[in-house]
Amino acid sequence: MTTTKKLAGKSALVTASSRGIGRATALRLAADGAQVAVNYHSDAASARAVVEAIESAGGRAIAVQGDIGVPADVERVFKETLAAFGSLDILVNNAGLGANGALAEVGPELLDRVVDVNFKGTFYAIQQAARVLNDGGRIVNISTGYTKQPFPGFGVYSATKAAVEALGLAASKELGARQITVNSVLPGLVNTDQTAPIREQFPAVAGMTPLGRVGEPEDIADVVAFLASDDARWVTGQIIAAAGGLA
Secondary structure, eight states: OOOOOTTTTOEEEETTOSSHHHHHHHHHHHHTTOEEEEEESSOHHHHHHHHHHHHHTTOOEEEEEOOTTSHHHHHHHHHHHHHHHSSEEEEEEOOOOOOOOOGGGOOHHHHHHHIIIIIIHHHHHHHHHHHHEEEEEEEEEEOOGGGTSOOTTOHHHHHHHHHHHHHHHHHHHHHGGGTOEEEEEEEOSBOSSTTGGGGGGHHHHHHHSTTSSOBOHHHHHHHHHHHHSGGGTTOOSOEEEESTTOO
């Protein structure tokens, strides 16, 4: 018996998808049948490894370099994706810079960089998607549970991700007439390379989490895959926590 994959015939772009949540998302969307553009900033080897994993499983993927904090790069990433796939159905805005330090210690250059990647990069990606995404398409923004449960040292990160959530709500209103859905996912603490420096805090956070553990990238990827599928056709403008009950 042959089972039709939910995203067969669809194409997706996942920003910052060489590692962590982005990687897990790219692999999951590909497993569901989508052809995937794996965006990366500087780690070409990791991006290529994701592409090879997708191809070895019978899928199709490309690696696309681009700094999501640079508008010209965002435009080029979309152009290369469209050149490879012909059209685009799914955008996952995963790129983001995490812990930025105490507010009193954040300098202008770091602040600008975080805003450029986390907020402006998402804005420019949504702007490009609004121009080229197929009707009935999907936009999923990766926010953070820190917008609901802020932690010291994550103030700028949390603020920019809160802005992303607001941007997603606005985009859902503007794009709804084309049956394009826009939603945001709020991960809790997830076991990734980015959170490795605070791994000693995992047991404490797990103890505060109703489901009793920290998240894995696949926990978030599965929620994204649902929102990217036709199963979520009636879900838009939502902010969905995937945090084990903590957020």
